[in-house]
Amino acid sequence: MHYHHKEIIIISQKMKSILCIVLVCSLVSLASATPGTATFYNQYTPSACYGNTPEGVMIAAASDPLWNGGAICGKMFTVQCTGATNPVPHPCYDGKTVTVKVVDHCPGCGGTLDLSREAFETIANPVAGVIKIDFW
Incomplete structure (x- = not known):
């Protein structure tokens, strides 16, 4: 399987987005703790x-x-x-x-x-x- 440079960048951007969503969700969970x-x-x-x-x-x-x-x-x-x-x-x-x-x-x-x-x-x-x- 060969990836072109452009495809790798798109995959990398999607991974960054997913990681950001996970990080925000975990921070919201901690912030809502009593x-x-x-x-x-x-x-x-x-x-x-x-x-x-x-x-x-x-x-x-x-x-x-x-x-x-x-x-x-x-x-x-x-x-x-x-x-x-x-x-x-x-x-x-x-x-x-x-x-x-x-x-x-x-x-x-x-x-x-x-x-x-x-x-x-x-x-x-x-x-x-x-x-x-x-x-x-």
């Missing part, structure tokens, strides 16, 4: 949204500011650990994210999202107890 904190819990039923119906283990409870009278029930969030909130050094598992479904309300839980233990352990060392997060 900072907060996360804690974790171990008892998943009953829940404020689904009663005694189990919703799996990749779940979360919403804090008072997010709860909105239960309107957030069923919403999915991608969560990433961004840092420590206490003396536990480097609690985050670099680059790891977890997607959780809001199934419960955690009034006064001390975090923005109260993750299931399994979800928390996916992104951070549970010894930390509380971590800084970005979620979207």
Whole structure:
């Protein structure tokens, strides 16, 4: 297969366009992330949204500011650990994210999202107890 110089330039320009689109999309995703904190819990039923119906283990409870009278029930969030909130050094598992479904309300839980233990352990060392997060 022989390419002419003009064809190579066109292909190169298309690749640049695709790379720019991918870069912009990833920046928009990061820019739309909301900072907060996360804690974790171990008892998943009953829940404020689904009663005694189990919703799996990749779940979360919403804090008072997010709860909105239960309107957030069923919403999915991608969560990433961004840092420590206490003396536990480097609690985050670099680059790891977890997607959780809001199934419960955690009034006064001390975090923005109260993750299931399994979800928390996916992104951070549970010894930390509380971590800084970005979620979207």
